[in-house]
Amino acid sequence: MRKTAKHAGWIFGVLAGLTAAGARPAHAQYFSDHDGYSDSGVSRVQLELSPYLWLPAVSGHIGFAHNEVSNRIPADFGTGVPSINQLASSLHFSFMGAGLLRYGPYSGEVDLQYVSASAGKTLYTGPRGGEYRVGLNTSYVRVAPGFGYQVYSGDVLSIPTSVDARVGFAYFEHWENLNGEDKLSGRVGGNGSFIQPWFGTRIDFVPSPRWRIELAALAQGLGVDGGSWGWGASAMLSYAVSDWFDVNAGYRALNTEREHGNRDTPGSDDRSLELTAYGPVVGVSFRLGSSPPPPPAPEPAPMASPAPVPAKTYLVFFGWDKAALTPKANAIIAQAAADSKTQSVTTIAVSGYTDTSGTAAYNQGLSVRRARAVAAQLVADGVPQSEITSQGFGDTNLLVSTGPGVREPQNRRVQIVLQ
Secondary structure: OHHHHHHHHHHOOOOOOOOOOOOOOOOOOOOOOOOOEOOOOOEOEEEEEEEEEEOOEEEEEEEEOOHHHHHHOOOEEEEOOOOHHHHHHHEEEEEEEEEEEEEOOEEEEEEEEEEEEEEEEEEEEOOOOOEEEEEEEEEEEEEEEEEEEEEEEEEEOOEEEEEEEEEEEEEEEEEEEEEEEEOOOOEEEEEEEEEEEEEEEEEEEEEEOOEEEEEEEEEEOOOHHHHOEEEEEEEEEEEEOOOOEEEEEEEEEEEEEEOOOOOOOOOOOOEEEEEEEEEEEEEEEEEEOOOOOOOOOOOOOOOOOOOOOOOEEEEEEOOOOOOOOOHHHHHHHHHHHHHHHHOOOOOEEEEEOOOOOOOHHHHHHHHHHHHHHHHHHHHHOOOOHHHEEEEEOOOOOOOOOOOOOOOOHHHOEEEEEEO
16 A cells, blocks of 8 residues: 555646747836736737646545454555656656746636656565566646636735636546566556536736736635545745746645545445645746837927917826826816816826836837726716827836836826817
């Protein structure tokens, strides 16, 4: 049974595939809590591919249907995180990777693992030096597709946050052969497969443009297929090297319990298995689907005053990476709306701007969303839509001159001009 336990450890273990890539310096909003949308807020396709390496320790327990067997055979097992030497001597091939496809609030995902490995052990050495050895060859495939929906996108403790609800199933198939070596002869083998449904959640925190923290959890099995149950959890930290390439590190744990004959049945070879694999994860990600930058917005043409009364200007400020109106902003907009009704106003120009902390493409879209938010509030305050023009100018025309990548509150603004 210890060989079975070691095989079970490999079932949830080990891969290789850490890819290096070049980087170019940039300043941008690499990660966001509204992936799946263009800078203008329209749904778009975004793809993230993540090959990774998982080095799990394994612990578990095997239970037999007959209590007398369970009492005679040790059923607890465990292994530590495998060393590089252990991997080199036992691992034939492996691949582990994940894919995430987003379109607006919808997402599709898949977690793929393939491992092929072997191990040998000397059971007994005869008086004349002859060895009795066994060799284990094993491989497995696990494919876990799923679907998700973004149930929240906003701020948690002033940190942009996204929350997805997820559901899917996991297909698992394994093969193993036990061969006698040297003085031993003979071979035994087998294979099997099962399917487990799962549901869970994924939470992304974006504390800064280059950093993302992802927490994920799931419950699997749900009593389907042999009374199987289990859970999974992970915590990953990602750093954006460029606008398409990230490096990732974190921790992952996966648990499964399968019940096969949990009653005292004499002569039955049914058994139950409880297995937990847990350990560090490292990997990379390739993100595709960025929107091409729009052409630069034309500078607003100087407007001659149509009346002796000079144009009146109001400024509305915003939080970093935000287009939501604050109570103070609503008060300023209400005052502008009231003044437009008591003066000879023919046009109200609404112009949106950002600071330099994002890409030119992202900032252009953010400035448009800010201008539209202010224009919509003016209409709500009684200003005719026909009197309002709305434009976004991105990170141009800075109120406070700064270098690239600077979060300057005075530059995150919308200017209202009564003409």
